[in-house]
Amino acid sequence: MTTQTGEDDLVEYGFRRVIITITAVLCAMLEIVDTTIVNVALNNMRGSLGASLTDVAWVITAYAIANVIIIPMTSWLSQQFGRRNYFAASIIIFTVASFLCGNATNIWELVTFRFIQGLGGGALLVTAQTIITESYPVAKRGMAQAIYGMGVIVGPTLGPPLGGYIVDHFSWPYIFYINIPLGVIATILTLGFVKSPKYGEKLKVNQVDWWGIFFLTAFIGSLQFVLEHGQQDDWFNNDLIVLLSVISLFGLLFFIWRELTYKYPIVNLRVLKDSNLRVGTIMCFILGFGLYGSTFLIPIYTQSILGWSALDAGLLLIPSSITTGLMMPFIGRAIQKGIPQAYMVAAGFLVFFIFTFWMRNIITPDTGAEHMFWPLIWRGIGLGLLFVPITTLSLSTLKGKSIGEGAAFTGMMRQLGGSFGIAIITTFIARFNQEHRVNLISHLNKTSFELQQTVKQLQMGFMSKGFTANEALDKAHKAIEYKVIIQGNVLSYMDIFMYLGILFLLCIPFILLIKKGKNKIDLSDAMH
Structure with a gap:
């Protein structure tokens, strides 16, 4: 010191x-x-x-x-x-x-x-x-x-x-x-x-806490990967995410044990x-x-x-x-x-x-x-x-x-x-x-007068731009769906x-x- x-x-x-x-x-x-x-x-x-x-x-x-x-x-x-x-x-x-x-x-x-x-x-x-x-x-x-x-x-x-x-x-x-x-x-x-x-x-080379470095890298590196890629890889339904989560957990446990027992720890937990x-x-x-x-x-x-x-x-x-x-x-x-x-x-x-x-x-x-x-x-x-x-x-x-x-x-x-x-x-x-998309769609009542009016107005708008009645109706439904997605x-x-x-x-x-x-x-x- x-x-x-x-x-x-x-x-x-x-x-x-x-x-x-x-x-x-x-x-x-x-x-x-x-x-x-x-x-x-x-x-x-x-x-x-x-x-x-x-x-x-x-x-x-x-x-x-x-x-x-x-x-x-x-x-x-x-x-x-x-x-x-x-x-x-x-x-x-x-x-x-x-x-x-x-x-x-x-x-x-x-x-x-x-x-x-x-x-x-x-x-x-x-x-x-x-x-x-x-x-x-x-x-x-x-x-x-x-x-x-x-x-x-x-x-x-x-x-x-x-x-x-x-x-x-x-x-x-x-x-x-x-x-x-x-x-x-x-x-x-x-x-x-x-x-x-x-x-x-x-420290001399043989005193360096190589195992501490290894366990720390396994723990932090795996954890960071899991956090960065978990959502896009569907979390624990993905084998790699599960494997890296296990490596991260054991890396942490071994790292704590090593740092508390080794004379020259890489990270001083004390x-x-x-x-x-x-x-x-x-x-x-x-x-x-x-x-x-x-x-x-x-x-x-x-x-x-x-x-x-x-x-x-x-x-x-x-x-x-x-x-x-x-x-x-x-x-x-x-x-x-x-x-x-x-x-x-x-x-x-x-x-x-x-x-x-x-x-x-x-x-x-x-x-x-x-x-x-x-x-x-x-x-x-x-x-x-x-x-x-x-x-x-x-x-x-x-x-x-x-x-x-x-x-x-x-x-x-x-x-x-x-x-x-x-x-x-x-x-x-x-x-x-x-969750919100499902809830919003469930509240869209096809028999609702307001919804029918909105679809009709959108259809007329698309038809005025040169689309056929069927194409305009399809586009009107897509426009409604887009609004639902945005609202969700x-x-x-x-x-x-x-x-x-x-x-x-x-x-x-x-x-x-x-x-x-x-x-x-x-x-x-x-x-x-």
Whole structure:
């Protein structure tokens, strides 16, 4: 463990701290933007590389799997190679892989390079958080997390509009090439300014926890695949999904056993003895669920129901992200003044609940951007109240190398929360769609005068365009069916927003109970 003096040596002041902060936030944003920027380019990739929809989905899956595998290992790898060297190497891997992605000539080359890019990117996220935390004195760590949070919250929202703009005006390889100049600048700044803490001797090759790495990869990699592909492969009716679920479960059990019994574990599970970190990891999971779930849900609704372009759908979320970004410094200052995090987190979940029920009440087949503006501003306020207090609370009582280990857990849980959120939302949209379609069709009474009139009007409309009576009648029935499908979709999104809101509401008493039961979680003691 690092001595207190060594830990204080990492605190920076003035110009150096500004440069380190900018570098770390830039790297965190690079990683997160790349998680969502490819979503809008999948169709273009599919066309130019001659891939199927299932194949091209691996461009997202490979990156996500690499991310969640590397995140828990980042603290250990930092200790082995030195934080500055490991951070710089991760940026270089990410940047070189970005160049290779842009030059891929077939889909599987692109998937391979995306996996390598994910290995570099996952490390950026957690190491950036650790560098920022340790560069600020303990009393200002709330502000440090606020600055870091701006990058993490804004990143997922910037991806789709930026990707949409690049694809519309250039071509899909440029969504990867844009990383290259930023990666070069970040590497130079890292080598020039970032310090490495001294954590004692490095392990020899025969002391490395190879079994731990193997079990972690089996557990996280399989779980991520199941979450990404479960819905499209019909969940447990698919043999591969069942096999990978079993591998994931046994991978987790063997991983926990190995890390608790081996002398040099790849992931230090004992750091979870810290009660603040334990609570923080659960809340990070729920935060990931809400952040990535809503970032996924709103563009899907606006594109599939309202017929918006990817660029317009992405731009809709920007005011929400700006609101969160503007709130971050105020939240950081409130934490420094000793306002308990538990109250802020409870308020954040309440605001998120209001956002989801507001959205539920305004969505229709022709809702406009003006109707969604204020609910999305509320979403931004909710994320601002959640992100910084949860992250600061998680790391507040950790010292030395435990900060990096704690940041790895919170980062992993936020990513997994997002994966669970997207998988569950995708599944429920499909299930609710079927349910609502059946219900709506059962209520369509063929003998109803209103229905007959509607069909007649539609038929006359099609006949006026030159169709025969039979063709026009067929088209009228199809138009009615299309309306039923759209209405069923809207009802499904309403249900999803309602259940998301209930989830956030249920979290509030849990957080307030923790506050009462364990005074250790009062951050005013840990911060000053």
